[in-house]
Amino acid sequence: MRRLFHPSTDRRTAPQWSVEEIAEEYAYPPLGEGSGGAGSWLRGNMVASLDGAVHHQGRSQPLxxxxxxxxxxxLRALADVVVVxxxxxxxxxxxxxKPRSGFAGRRAALGQAPVPAIAVVxxxxxxxxxxxxxxxxVVPTLLVTGRGAPEGRVARARRAGAEVVFAGEGAAADPARVPAAxxxxxxxxQLTEGGPKLLGEFAGAGVLDELCLSIAPRIVAGPAPRIMNGPLLPDPDEFTLEGVLEEGGFLFARYRRARAGTDRAE
Known part of the structure; x- marks a missing residue:
């Protein structure tokens, strides 16, 4: 057991991390290590209260x-796509x-678009x-769905300028096939910002490689769900702690799936 934080620490003298230092801390690993196939890496980012609530009155901003x-x-500036x-x-x-000037050179060097695309499932x-x-x-928004989605709505989405990506043969996208698609x-x-249902589906499909969890020092009670809302996994999925940051009582933990790279989706 190790002490990572103690209230006697004078946090006023702790240096604030620069954006560049945060970017290095959260840099994506080699993409061949992901569990979704096709050289992808799916990272989740969520915030929760001390009592496990994912929002207050329907919005995450109060947390x-x-x-x-x-x-x-x-996290957005590092990603190719934000899945939601x-x-x-x-x-x-x-x-x-929005484009972030501090990341323009980094993104260009990696062959990324000026901003991540938003992919709506x-x-x-x-x-x-x-x-x-x-x-x-800045770049077209994507809609991720199944090939059985209503043809009229697919056509309407395309007329609106959205790019439709099929990930499955049914009416809805198959979470296991979204990363590869x-x-x-x-x-x-890839970065997913949820919500809880989508994040739970990715976890249940075994394609969530990493979870970045912000823990707010706030209690809200009420009926808000947890950060994941989905079917019970047959066995708890193991994650390993990769790092913890702290500022103002907030904890920013980063966990990596212990079996990432071994349970590949077909």
């Missing part, structure tokens, strides 16, 4: 802080990613295509 938002921004569920897009009012494709996510993206479009460094 966040400036340090959390710095890490949030860096349709319900979260509606609740959080998702907007397209949706079966019904019932989205408001007049929102900025579809009208103002995105990687086939050159989007291999």
């Amino acid at each position: 966040s802080c400036k340090a959390d938002m710095r890490i949030f921004g860096v 569920g349709a319900q979260t897009v509606r609740q959080e009012g998702y907007r397209p990613a 949706s079966a019904g494709l019932e989205l408001d295509f007049t929102q900025p996510l579809f009208t103002e993206p 995105l990687a086939a479009h050159g989007l291999r460094r």
Whole structure:
């Protein structure tokens, strides 16, 4: 057992990490190590309260802080694509990613687009295509669904400028096939911001390689779900701790799936 933090530590003298240092801490591993196939790596990023709530009155912002938002921004700046569920897009009012000047050279050197694409996982494709996510993206927004999705809605999405990616033969996307489907479009460094249902589906499919969890020193009680909401796994999935940062009482933990790279999806 090791002591990682003690309240007697004078946190006022601790240096604030620069964006560059955070980027090095969260740099993606070699992409061949991921469990989703096609050289992808799927990382989750979520925030939770001390009592396990994933939001307060439907939004995650009340659980966040400036340090959390710095890490949030860096994780996006490192990714090829941000994967999110349709319900979260509606609740959080998702907007397209913005270019970050400090990462322009880094992204260009890796052959990345100026910003990560936003990929919305949706079966019904019932989205408001007049929102900025579809009208103002630097790179086209993607919709990830199954080949059995309603043809009329697929056509409507394409007319709105969205790129439709099929990951499965049914009406909905198969979570086990999403990482490889995105990687086939050159989007291999993957970041999912949930919500809980989508994150639970990725975990259940065995394709979640890493989880970045921000723990807020706040209690909200109420009916909010945990960061994952899905079927019970047959056996608990083991993750190993890769790092912990602290600022203002918030903890920023990074866990890597212990069996990443061994349970590949077909």
